[in-house]
Amino acid sequence: MKLRFTKMQGLGNDFVVFDAIRQKVELTPETARHYADRRFGIGCDQILLVEPPRLPETDFHYRIFNADGSEVEQCGNGARCFARFVRDQGLTDKDEIPVGTAAGKIRLYMEADGQVRVDMGRPELRPERIPFLADSEADTYEITVDGQRCLIGAVSMGNPHAVLMIDDLDSAPVAELGPLLESHPRFPQRVNVGFMQILSPQHVRLRVYERGAGETLACGTGACAAVVSGQLRGQLTTRTRVSLRGGDLMIEWRGPAHSVWMTGPAIPVFEGEIER
Numbered sequence: 001m002k003l004r005f006t007k008m009q010g011l012g013n014d015f016v017v018f019d020a021i022r023q024k025v026e027l028t029p030e031t032a033r034h035y036a037d038r039r040f041g042i043g044c045d046q047i048l049l050v051e052p053p054r055l056p057e058t059d060f061h062y063r064i065f066n067a068d069g070s071e072v073e074q075c076g077n078g079a080r081c082f083a084r085f086v087r088d089q090g091l092t093d094k095d096e097i098p099v100g101t102a103a104g105k106i107r108l109y110m111e112a113d114g115q116v117r118v119d120m121g122r123p124e125l126r127p128e129r130i131p132f133l134a135d136s137e138a139d140t141y142e143i144t145v146d147g148q149r150c151l152i153g154a155v156s157m158g159n160p161h162a163v164l165m166i167d168d169l170d171s172a173p174v175a176e177l178g179p180l181l182e183s184h185p186r187f188p189q190r191v192n193v194g195f196m197q198i199l200s201p202q203h204v205r206l207r208v209y210e211r212g213a214g215e216t217l218a219c220g221t222g223a224c225a226a227v228v229s230g231q232l233r234g235q236l237t238t239r240t241r242v243s244l245r246g247g248d249l250m251i252e253w254r255g256p257a258h259s260v261w262m263t264g265p266a267i268p269v270f271e272g273e274i275e276r
């Protein structure tokens with residue numbers, strides 16, 4: 001039996017998307033790892049499942065699996081690809097698409113220029129909800145990694161993020177520090193690690209070592225978390241261009257009572273079938 005899939009990418013963060021409405025898809029961590037494997041499978045950073053709605057007032061449910069097989073709560077670049085997929089596949093003709101995720105509801109908006117704008121919901125800053133082990137909520141936290149003292153921001157966009165400020169992104173120790181922070185004991189569910197260089201109050205560069213996938217060319221929730229952390233530190237305005245290795249996202253946030261908005265591209269690459 002074969003499974004139909006669509007390969008998609010958002011700024012080089014790539015996905016295998018399965019329509020689990022019109023075909024039966026049963027993913028396990030093992031099969032997710034296989035499909036994500038760039039030599040033995042199809043190859044991607046994350047696998048996205050398009051399912052019938054589960055939450056009230058939503059049109060679809062959206063599930064995300066990292067390349068390591070772990071199921072996670074949210075994926076920003078994937079949300080944009082989700083919107084493009086359900087439109088291209090004729091599963092909806094709406095320009096505003098309410099979607100349920102393990103982290104709650106998000107709303108996807110098809111823009112006239114082909115980009116997708118997403119209401120990513122409000123960031124979660126309470127340590128126990130990130131989750132992050134800390135005595136109290138703060139804009140920054142000291143954490144010791146491999147004997148080094150680092151200053152991080154800690155933010156959840158439904159999935160956990162640690163954000164470090166870096167003076168020169170090109171020489172940032174992403175490969176060394178990323179995995180050490182990803183599995184740091186103060187993050188009980190592991191964490192995505194963002195390395196941010198602030199160029200101006202309206203423009204940052206960002207690299208992300210993703211939980212369960214390693215460094216990716218872009219991370220949508222990482223861009224949201226980085227802008228939230230940069231604003232909490234008083235260094236960014238409410239509308240910031242985030243330049244990632246794979247391209248730019250526009251992120252807007254007007255403060256704790258508001259959603260974070262993300263706008264960027266979503267591109268289909270090819271369709272195919274794979275043995276179940």
Ligand SMILES: N[C@H](CCC[C@H](N)C(=O)O)C(=O)O
Pocket residue numbers: 013045046064066072073074075076077078159160192210211212213216218219220221222
């Ligand atoms: N690695 C993330 C999931 C994918 C997020 C990323 N691809 C995005 O665009 O937000 C995690 O384990 O929480």
